[in-house]
Amino acid sequence: MLATFFRRQTPVMVGVDIGSHSIKAVLLAKNGNTFKVEAVAVEPTPKGAVVDHEIQDIEPVGEALRRLVRRLPSKIQTAAMAVAGSSVMTKVILMDASLSDDEMMSQIEVEAENLIPHPLDEVNLDFERLHPHINDPSRVDVLLSAARSESVVARVSAMEIAGLDTGVMDIEAYALGRAMAAVASRQPGLTDHKLVGVFDIGARTSTLAVVDQGEVIYTREEAFGGEQLNQLIQSAYDMSGDEAERVKLREELPASAALDVLAPFQTEALQLIRRSTQLFYTTSGHDSLEALLLTGGSADIEGLAQMLTEELGFAVVVADVFAGMKIGANVNKRDLERHNAALAIATGLAQRSFS
Known part of the structure; x- marks a missing residue:
């Protein structure tokens, strides 16, 4: 049962977020109320091995996890993971x-x-x-x-291939909310806000979580993500999927991309956020968020946060997942900066070591 994962006494765990495009890992230490980032690692997910949050092929995911674990301190024996979506x-x-x-x-x-x-x-x-x-x-x-059960077993089995035990099986939206509740209390400009939304843009699925004074009170998933932007790039510039992903990540899009691909993607994101927040307002009795944090691999798309701020009427900012944290001397600073917004769920999972 999930209870055996949630309640088992565990040592410090590495938080591992298994996505359809990449697998992310974050290792934290804690001294008093201050977190310290001890390790960050990102490994590509084998193509087709994870679809809509579900592991379709355990063996290649396990091998990718094994490569990921090799870049972490050897003392790590336990991981925290999460399930999501229709499961x-x-x-x-x-x-x-x-x-x-x-x-x-x-x-x-x-x-x-x-x-x-x-x-x-x-x-x-x-x-x-x-x-x-x-x-x-x-x-x-x-x-x-x-x-x-099949979703839980698939993740545990893949992690066993990597040589780690599973100490916690969480829920992605709650790991996301946990991480962002901490960010909202530390990131400049957000510390006075009590009702904060988080919009996590994954590869194919995006999640809205609402945090009220540190507690997740609402979550909703939508079929929308970075893949839509890739498809727009492919169509506009006659590129393959791999080429579209590469130019997006390297920020090498043509000058015309602002109108050809970024504007349609931003408009779709705006419509989705408006729909999701309106559903939250209808069911919760609240009538407005105080701020919205953007996380996920496509969170820092050029102009997205500014456009959403202007259209929604409250502050929308790209989350600094590690705001207020100390950074260990051995942490890969390039990975930390490049993947910051995409490491939110893994960070929330790593925090389970101390809760």
């Missing part, structure tokens, strides 16, 4: 606050058939106490999480 369901339920964790799990297992829209033998369950219910302090809001 995950979360639901906030009300429970008696006096119940112990074991009693809560027993009750959840009894009632799970009415709570989970999947056969129970196909999912792993876990829960987290949130806070006393606003209208009844004798009851507590509990976050129930269910993940398809």
